[in-house]
Amino acid sequence: MFIEFIQSLYDQSRPLPENPNDYSSILEDIEYFHLSATVYSLLKQQGRIEQTPIYFQNQLQKEHQIILYNNLYIKNQLKLVLDTFEANGISAIPLKGILFAETYFGHFSARRTTDIDILIRKEDMEKAKVCIQKLEYNVEGDWPSYHFHRTFSKMMPHSSVPLTIELHRDILRENSSSLEIEQFWKHSAPLEGYKHIKQLSEVHTFYMICLHGWKHGMDSLKYFIDIIQTIHVLNHKIDYDALLKMAKNDQTLKRLTSTLTVVYNQ
Known part of the structure; x- marks a missing residue:
């Protein structure tokens, strides 16, 4: 419910x-x-x-x-x-x-x-x-x-x-990514x-909020709300192609895509 x-x-x-x-x-x-x-x-x-x-x-x-x-x-x-x-x-x-x-x-x-x-x-x-x-x-x-x-x-x-x-x-351990x-x-x-x-910036705020949720295993609905609210406020400003390219370069792509997949599935 x-x-x-x-x-x-x-x-x-x-x-x-x-x-x-x-x-x-x-x-x-x-x-x-x-x-x-x-x-x-x-x-x-x-x-x-x-x-x-x-x-x-x-x-x-x-x-x-x-x-x-x-x-x-x-x-x-x-x-x-x-x-x-x-x-x-x-x-x-x-x-x-x-x-x-x-x-x-x-x-x-x-x-x-x-x-x-x-x-x-x-x-x-x-x-x-x-x-x-x-x-x-x-x-x-x-x-x-x-x-x-x-x-x-x-x-x-x-x-x-x-x-x-x-x-x-930093926002991640240095040895855990190339961020x-x-x-x-x-x-x-x-x-x-x-x-x-x-x-x-808006894109780095969204990126950071997603990585923060991932870091905590998305174990609370507050992480879902943070991501959903940011998506709604930014509306169509998020360039997902550019964001995913950034994450690939940073070696955080799996973290980002898994986090967003869980959120969008809900």
């Missing part, structure tokens, strides 16, 4: 479930996959929230409000980090998270965010580490030479779960209000 519900969100010619009792199991799945904010936002944007039962609306709104406050804190922390990098001349590209929600879901609160991921040039990593530590984030564990990111964290107000920042120098991370930098554009902070 939940897959049919998701399909109706992205194909408005499909009616939403008419039986109020169906929404109980749908709500369980929404909460299990942490999709309350996204489903609530999509239904509001489409003007269809009132076509669902009151108890369903109320629970989604309650969960959305919690996520809004959580994401607002993370949004402010992201700005603080980016401003610090900008002031220190450190090039950076935010990945996923708040910026992705704003650009592809329409609002920073429309997608649950739990951490901050930022792409940093390899030569800037130590300088960026110092900046993050000055913002009172603690380094988590050792950093093996083969790993492509470094993790920092600090406690969030009114939460038992810390906020984590991951500074990436050219420089292409991501080359095709990025300055984020509004910044000189050193960039935003991924």
Whole structure:
């Protein structure tokens, strides 16, 4: 039932479930996959929230409000980090998270965010580490030479779960593909209000989101939603021939095609 519900969100010619009792199991799945904010936002944007039962609306709104406050804190922390990098001349590209929600879901609160991921040039990593530590984030564990990111964290107000920042120098392990991370930098554009902070191009955003889902084995519907939402927002802008050629050069073609096959089959 939940897959049919998701399909109706992205194909408005499909009616939403008419039986109020169906929404109980749908709500369980929404909460299990942490999709309350996204489903609530999509239904509001489409003007269809009132076509669902009151108890369903109320629970989604309650969960959305919690996520809004959580994401607002993370949004402010992201700005603080980016401003610090900008002031220190450190090039950076935010990945996923708040910026992705704003650009592809329409609002920073429309997608649950739990951490901050930022792409940093390899030569800037130590300088960026110092900046993050000055913002009172603690380094988590050792950093093996083969790993492509470094993790920092600090406690969030009114939460038992810390906020984590991951500074990436790549998006895949270097020995697992031939991915050219420089292409991501080359095709990025300055984020509004910044000189050193960039935003991924549309094609590299889609590529990155697909690889992220693959990395996690597509084991959650949130990865499906991220990919589907990006496809719907970009509409016909995605040049699949060029994307597949890029993936072939990067030796990620099987990862990309298997991920997209699973998504399109649904």
